[in-house]
Amino acid sequence: MSNQQPLMQPIDARAACIQLGEDLSWLEEHTRRQPDLAAQAAQLRLASALVRNTVGPYLEKQAPTPLHIVVVGGAGSGKSTVVNFLLGSIVAEANPQAGFTRHPVAYADANRNDAWPATAGYLGPLQRLSQPTPSNLDEDVYQLRRITPAPGFSLLKDFVLWDCPDMTTWAATGYVPRLIEVCGLADVIVYVASDERYNDAVPTQFMHLLLEAGKPVVVVLTKMKAENASPLLEHFQNEVLRKLPGRMAALLAIPSLSPEELADPAGKAGRFRIPLLNQVSVLGDPPGASRQRTVRAAMHYLTSGADGFLSVARNDLAALEIWRALVVSGQANFDSRYYKEYLSGEQFHRFDEAMVRLIDLLELPGVGKFLSDALYVIRTPFRLLGKLLKKQFSRPESPQMPERPVMETALNGWLDQLRAESLRRAGQHPLWDHLAKGFESNLPEGARKRFEELFRELQLQQANEVDQIARAIYADLEKNPGLLYSLRTGKLALDVAAIAASFVALGLGHIWWNVVVVPMAVSMTQALVEFFGKAYVDGQREQARRRQQALAQRFVSAPLAEWLLQWPVSGGSSFERLQQVLQRIPASIQQLQPVVNDSIQSRRD
Numbered sequence: 001m002s003n004q005q006p007l008m009q010p011i012d013a014r015a016a017c018i019q020l021g022e023d024l025s026w027l028e029e030h031t032r033r034q035p036d037l038a039a040q041a042a043q044l045r046l047a048s049a050l051v052r053n054t055v056g057p058y059l060e061k062q063a064p065t066p067l068h069i070v071v072v073g074g075a076g077s078g079k080s081t082v083v084n085f086l087l088g089s090i091v092a093e094a095n096p097q098a099g100f101t102r103h104p105v106a107y108a109d110a111n112r113n114d115a116w117p118a119t120a121g122y123l124g125p126l127q128r129l130s131q132p133t134p135s136n137l138d139e140d141v142y143q144l145r146r147i148t149p150a151p152g153f154s155l156l157k158d159f160v161l162w163d164c165p166d167m168t169t170w171a172a173t174g175y176v177p178r179l180i181e182v183c184g185l186a187d188v189i190v191y192v193a194s195d196e197r198y199n200d201a202v203p204t205q206f207m208h209l210l211l212e213a214g215k216p217v218v219v220v221l222t223k224m225k226a227e228n229a230s231p232l233l234e235h236f237q238n239e240v241l242r243k244l245p246g247r248m249a250a251l252l253a254i255p256s257l258s259p260e261e262l263a264d265p266a267g268k269a270g271r272f273r274i275p276l277l278n279q280v281s282v283l284g285d286p287p288g289a290s291r292q293r294t295v296r297a298a299m300h301y302l303t304s305g306a307d308g309f310l311s312v313a314r315n316d317l318a319a320l321e322i323w324r325a326l327v328v329s330g331q332a333n334f335d336s337r338y339y340k341e342y343l344s345g346e347q348f349h350r351f352d353e354a355m356v357r358l359i360d361l362l363e364l365p366g367v368g369k370f371l372s373d374a375l376y377v378i379r380t381p382f383r384l385l386g387k388l389l390k391k392q393f394s395r396p397e398s399p400q401m402p403e404r405p406v407m408e409t410a411l412n413g414w415l416d417q418l419r420a421e422s423l424r425r426a427g428q429h430p431l432w433d434h435l436a437k438g439f440e441s442n443l444p445e446g447a448r449k450r451f452e453e454l455f456r457e458l459q460l461q462q463a464n465e466v467d468q469i470a471r472a473i474y475a476d477l478e479k480n481p482g483l484l485y486s487l488r489t490g491k492l493a494l495d496v497a498a499i500a501a502s503f504v505a506l507g508l509g510h511i512w513w514n515v516v517v518v519p520m521a522v523s524m525t526q527a528l529v530e531f532f533g534k535a536y537v538d539g540q541r542e543q544a545r546r547r548q549q550a551l552a553q554r555f556v557s558a559p560l561a562e563w564l565l566q567w568p569v570s571g572g573s574s575f576e577r578l579q580q581v582l583q584r585i586p587a588s589i590q591q592l593q594p595v596v597n598d599s600i601q602s603r604r605d
């Protein structure tokens with residue numbers, strides 16, 4: 001045992017394996033819906049199969065034996081024939097009909113009687129057949145045939161041998177995923193290619209995938225004329241293997257055999273069988289090390305491939321990114337319409353009241369009030385004149401739309417724009433189909449309902465906000481007696497100076513003119529004070545408008561945008577699951593790695 005503490009409880013590791021296997025499978029299914037991503041779907045299937053069939057059982061302390069040999073290759077390449085060679089007797093159905101074997105068939109030693117692994121999710125969706133069945137049954141099943149080996153050396157002492165369907169195409173569905181599921185289990189791969197089809201694209205890509213996943217691969221070339229065996233091996237080495245990652249464990253040839261040799265692999269064809277047996281059995285010796293290599297390689301494939309696995313979601317993420325951009329630009333339109341059509345025309349009459357309060361504050365209190373009143377009386381003729389002129393020249397205020405309908409219209413505009421874009425893009429990606437359907441059903445209603453809630457919240461916030469700014473106009477001054485005193489005396493001094501100046505200017509000779517000039521002078525000082533007061537209040541009013549806009553953004557348009565952004569990725573849609581899966585896959589792999597390392601170090605088998 002290692003002296004390190006396991007970083008995760010066994011039950012957590014088990015749960016993490018199950019979750020990771022399910023997430024990778026979900027992403028594989030999701031990827032299969034895009035036909036041009038069939039090869040990536042295969043990678044994902046292999047990744048999930050490695051988790052289910054290699055990493056998971058290892059963490060559950062499964063014994064290293066039996067190891068698994070998996071025979072793969074193109075249709076009719078001779079896989080079932082090679083299985084019979086490895087077993088030394090004719091048990092697998094070799095058949096001239098290419099693509100005969102349709103589900104994986106496992107051969108195990110009847111004498112070993114190992115309990116068949118029962119870890120969670122073992123072999124994924126493949127159901128084990130309970131009855132002996134021909135290998136051409138085309139269903140998501142596998143079968144286990146326990147056989148009694150002929151006397152002498154038997155691979156089945158340490159191995160289970162799998163005969164598999166072909167992988168001539170990356171067919172979106174069908175039997176290829178069954179084959180990949182079993183490859184996730186493999187400790188050794190035997191790759192069979194016939195002389196006519198040794199360079200087929202898909203089988204070669206498949207071998208590439210297996211080598212990337214760190215599987216030891218023994219290549220068997222079949223059916224060539226005996227004299228062509230060496231040149232073909234050399235040619236294959238140069239043309240095919242050289243371009244692949246990693247190194248082959250072994251490369252050998254079984255030339256075209258006579259029916260008699262085919263019928264007697266252990267006897268008449270023994271000279272071809274023995275080298276093959278040697279190459280394969282050495283890879284399982286000792287079994288503990290072999291299994292450890294399988295697990296390490298699986299973990300390496302998972303950790304180094306994580307980014308690649310997620311790249312299948314590139315199209316999905318790109319579509320989501322476009323949706324985000326559309327929603328955000330709609331939000332900007334909404335905000336600017338709200339400002340132009342409502343806020344810019346809003347006068348905030350609370351500010352007019354604040355202005356009156358401010359000017360009132362500048363009047364003298366107590367005894368001084370008599371003086372203020374006197375000045376007020378003196379200003380009377382010009383005040384009346386001013387009012388009259390203002391009435392004559394001021395334009396009537398234009399009728400203003402109330403806030404709510406403005407926002408509702410802006411929201412409708414926003415939704416219409418998004419609906420049009422989604423319809424336009426429908427067919428390009430499932431996201432747009434999902435959104436287009438949403439716009440035809442419950443999306444607009446949901447958005448309006450959300451708007452109602454947000455608008456109520458905004459109103460509560462606004463009432464406080466505008467009041468506070470307006471009140472601050474005079475409240476600040478009230479709280480600052482020193483400043484208030486200076487402003488009042490300043491204003492009085494201005495009035496007194498104006499009166500004095502008129503007396504001095506007119507002199508004693510025209511003293512009666514003062515009846516006209518003094519009221520004019522004190523009216524001018526008042527106008528001056530009101531002018532500055534108004535400029536200040538208008539500044540505050542503009543600031544209130546900006547604050548109001550910020551509030552509307554914070555309480556209405558930003559949460560609405562968030563709601564719209566989330567719509568396709570919530571409510572149990574596949575995009576919701578996609579986002580979860582994309583986050584969880586790398587996290588689970590990272591979580592599992594130290595647990596697997598710890599387990600490898602602590603095992604001594």
Ligand SMILES: Nc1nc2c(ncn2[C@@H]2O[C@H](COP(=O)(O)OP(=O)(O)OP(=O)(O)O)[C@@H](O)[C@H]2O)c(=O)[nH]1
Pocket residue numbers: 073074075076077078079080081082093094095096097098099100101102164165166222223254255256257258259262
């Ligand atoms: N004459 C001769 N026939 C062979 C040889 N190897 C394989 N065959 C025949 O080729 C055919 C296909 O071989 P299988 O072993 O069934 O090939 P497979 O790869 O399992 O094929 P599928 O399961 O259909 O993908 C069978 O009829 C075999 O008998 C050989 O060396 N010589």
Ligand SMILES: [Mg+2]
Pocket residue numbers: 079080081093094095100101164
């Ligand atoms: Mg076959």
